[in-house]
Amino acid sequence: MKVQNNKAWLMVLPMLLLVAVSAIIPLMTVVNYSVQDTFGNNEFFWVGTEWFHEVLASERFHNALQRTLLFSALILAIEIPLGIAIALAMPRRGIAVSFCLVLMALPLLIPWNVVGTIWQVFGRVDIGLLGHGLASLGIDYNYTQNTFDAWVTLIIMDVWHWTSLVVLLCYSGLVSIPEVYYQAARIDGASRWAIFRFIQLPKIKRVLLIAVLLRFMDSFMIYTEPFVVTGGGPGNSTTFLSIDLVQMAVGQFDLGPAAAMSLIYFLIILLLSWVFYTVMTSLDNDAASEQGRH
Amino acid sequence: MLRLANIARRVDSHNALQDISLELKRGELNILLGPTLSGKTSLMRVMAGLDRPDSGELTFDGESVIGVPVQRRELAMVYQQFINYPSLSVYENIASPLRVAGLDKQEIETRVAQAAQLLKLEPYLNRKPANLSGGQQQRVALARALVKRASLVLLDEPLANLDYKLREELRAELPMLFAELGAVLVYATTEPSEALVLGGKTACLNRGRVEQFGPTLDLYRDPDTLMAARLFSDPPLNSLALSRGNGGLRFAGAEQALPAAVTAELVNALPADEVESTLTLAVRGHHLRLGSDVAHASEPSTRESLIEIRGTVDVTEITGSESFVHFTFMGQPWVALLDGIHALPGGAAITLYARPHDCFLFNTQTGKRVRKLSGGE
Numbered sequence: 001m002k003v004q005n006n007k008a009w010l011m012v013l014p015m016l017l018l019v020a021v022s023a024i025i026p027l028m029t030v031v032n033y034s035v036q037d038t039f040g041n042n043e044f045f046w047v048g049t050e051w052f053h054e055v056l057a058s059e060r061f062h063n064a065l066q067r068t069l070l071f072s073a074l075i076l077a078i079e080i081p082l083g084i085a086i087a088l089a090m091p092r093r094g095i096a097v098s099f100c101l102v103l104m105a106l107p108l109l110i111p112w113n114v115v116g117t118i119w120q121v122f123g124r125v126d127i128g129l130l131g132h133g134l135a136s137l138g139i140d141y142n143y144t145q146n147t148f149d150a151w152v153t154l155i156i157m158d159v160w161h162w163t164s165l166v167v168l169l170c171y172s173g174l175v176s177i178p179e180v181y182y183q184a185a186r187i188d189g190a191s192r193w194a195i196f197r198f199i200q201l202p203k204i205k206r207v208l209l210i211a212v213l214l215r216f217m218d219s220f221m222i223y224t225e226p227f228v229v230t231g232g233g234p235g236n237s238t239t240f241l242s243i244d245l246v247q248m249a250v251g252q253f254d255l256g257p258a259a260a261m262s263l264i265y266f267l268i269i270l271l272l273s274w275v276f277y278t279v280m281t282s283l284d285n286d287a288a289s290e291q292g293r294h
Numbered sequence: 295m296l297r298l299a300n301i302a303r304r305v306d307s308h309n310a311l312q313d314i315s316l317e318l319k320r321g322e323l324n325i326l327l328g329p330t331l332s333g334k335t336s337l338m339r340v341m342a343g344l345d346r347p348d349s350g351e352l353t354f355d356g357e358s359v360i361g362v363p364v365q366r367r368e369l370a371m372v373y374q375q376f377i378n379y380p381s382l383s384v385y386e387n388i389a390s391p392l393r394v395a396g397l398d399k400q401e402i403e404t405r406v407a408q409a410a411q412l413l414k415l416e417p418y419l420n421r422k423p424a425n426l427s428g429g430q431q432q433r434v435a436l437a438r439a440l441v442k443r444a445s446l447v448l449l450d451e452p453l454a455n456l457d458y459k460l461r462e463e464l465r466a467e468l469p470m471l472f473a474e475l476g477a478v479l480v481y482a483t484t485e486p487s488e489a490l491v492l493g494g495k496t497a498c499l500n501r502g503r504v505e506q507f508g509p510t511l512d513l514y515r516d517p518d519t520l521m522a523a524r525l526f527s528d529p530p531l532n533s534l535a536l537s538r539g540n541g542g543l544r545f546a547g548a549e550q551a552l553p554a555a556v557t558a559e560l561v562n563a564l565p566a567d568e569v570e571s572t573l574t575l576a577v578r579g580h581h582l583r584l585g586s587d588v589a590h591a592s593e594p595s596t597r598e599s600l601i602e603i604r605g606t607v608d609v610t611e612i613t614g615s616e617s618f619v620h621f622t623f624m625g626q627p628w629v630a631l632l633d634g635i636h637a638l639p640g641g642a643a644i645t646l647y648a649r650p651h652d653c654f655l656f657n658t659q660t661g662k663r664v665r666k667l668s669g670g671e
Contacts, residue, residue, distance in 0.1 A: 190394060
């Protein structure tokens with residue numbers, strides 16, 4: 001005999017409501033826009049996948065996507081190794097620990113737009129310490145005119161702002177390794193590299209995965225800082241997907257294509273995060289097949 | 295042979311090791327017995343060359359090894375924690391010290407196979423350590439120490455984190471595993487019973503000092519100091535100060551003196567220079583017996599030759615074959631280890647007997663043994 005108890009639904013109801021209001025309903029609104037066209041008056045016409053075809057075929061989207069991918073790749077390539085290196089160099093005991101931790105946490109406490117403003121002023125050639133300093137050294141630096149300078153500024157700014165996160169995550173993993181592991185490795189005669197590769201890295205692998213995912217998603221969705229510092233310029237050179245999307249949706253009021261683009265954007269992030277996750281969790285098994293190479 | 299002469303080391307301004315002199319021979323099992331923080335690990339770290347002693351000499355086969363980097367010592371160490379490389383397979387873990395040493399493939403394969411067979415790890419060679427049980431993980435760590443064929447093998451409480459059954463199993467195998475190496479084997483433990491089962495030689499450590507060093511059984515039967523006897527007793531050693539008066543010995547504070555025959559037996563055994571010393575009597579728990587277990591207990595002559603102990607039971611722990619009776623005697627916590635089940639309720643009166651020649655006498659001031667009777671184990 002099957003016992004039915006519909007009261008159980010009451011238990012999940014609050015959660016369902018919360019998820020519905022915070023995620024599902026907004027998402028469905030976007031889906032709604034992405035398959036319709038409107039000429040005002042609240043009149044909508046079914047257009048099917050037309051906007052998706054248009055967005056995927058447009059050069060503007062391709063360029064923005066390439067810029068965003070390059071930006072994320074550079075951010076990960078710099079922040080992850082740098083973060084690990086700093087975490088390895090941080091002291092493990094004594095007063096210096098709290099000092100370093102506070103120092104590391106400081107950039108993380110600053111809001112995105114403030115970071116943008118700080119660097120925007122810092123890099124200005126006329127009044128900024130960095131910009132003026134470089135100019136007085138005879139270096140031609142101007143992030144408002146020079147594409148390369150704009151990119152360097154944004155990347156340094158992001159590295160300054162977010163490397164700490166990687167450091168703190170890795171550090172938490174490193175301090176959890178008991179001292180005897182290092183002692184055992186010394187007795188084995190393991191090199192510094194071998195200690196990192198076979199003791200420290202496996203131990204921080206999990207937090208490193210979180211660090212990579214967080215930094216990837218964050219850098220892939222970066223908006224505020226380039227908006228404040230470069231406004232997407234010079235030209236379109238720092239117009240990332242997010243900036244492009246806002247320009248399309250708010251600037252041009254092309255709601256249909258913008259909605260299609262946000263869905264594509266969302267799916268790309270989802271897909272790449274899944275790839276990162278799968279690759280990094282399978283690293284464990286790769287290490288076994290790598291035997292004999294150290 | 296590993297020789298330590300007057301080794302001392304201070305850590306954070308307290309003496310971790312003081313004046314330690316030991317000679318540890320190749321092919322022998324040397325046990326460091328002592329409670330937590332008694333200096334076992336500190337001493338091992340000095341032996342390994344991980345820490346430099348502040349003073350003293352450390353020689354291996356006649357050559358000083360102080361200042362020789364750990365990597366260049368022929369050394370293997372196993373810890374209480376199961377230390378293996380988490381990302382490497384069991385095979386690679388065992389092979390790792392050999393790869394660092396740069397041995398050729400053939401030799402590595404032979405040695406790993408040999409160690410895996412000895413430690414019964416053959417079915418698990420392709421697994422990761424995390425997928426093994428605690429006992430198997432420690433076997434991997436032991437195999438790593440074994441393949442190195444080191445001349446100094448340090449085992450720092452290697453069985454402490456294992457459950458009872460596995461501990462017994464591995465403890466029986468351990469001495470045989472390393473016997474063929476001809477290495478100096480050092481084994482640290484907090485448990486007297488473990489030292490006794492392993493045999494070999496034992497050094498009793500207390501607060502960074504070696505209380506006594508010698509063959510394990512001799513040390514157990516014939517401790518030189520009250521501290522060594524305490525360290526080597528489980529359940530804890532029972533002891534009480536004696537006082538003299540009216541020609542007889544009595545427990546300090548007791549109204550009644552010990553029987554004349556007992557006093558005579560104890561005093562007769564004193565060396566001449568200790569006749570006037572203040573004495574402490576100590577007896578192990580399993581040497582205390584109930585009246586019903588003493589043969590001819592009803593005869594006065596038997597009673598007269600025994601030390602009578604009347605106490606009040608605090609609590610009784612029954613393991614099945616034995617009962618640990620904790621009781622209070624003259625204000626001191628004592629414990630008796632009795633055969634069989636004795637479900638004595640708390641507060642009950644208990645009378646126990648000890649034979650004088652099962653007891654140890656110590657000089658209360660110096661803590662040294664004042665009688666050299668064999669303990670009759």
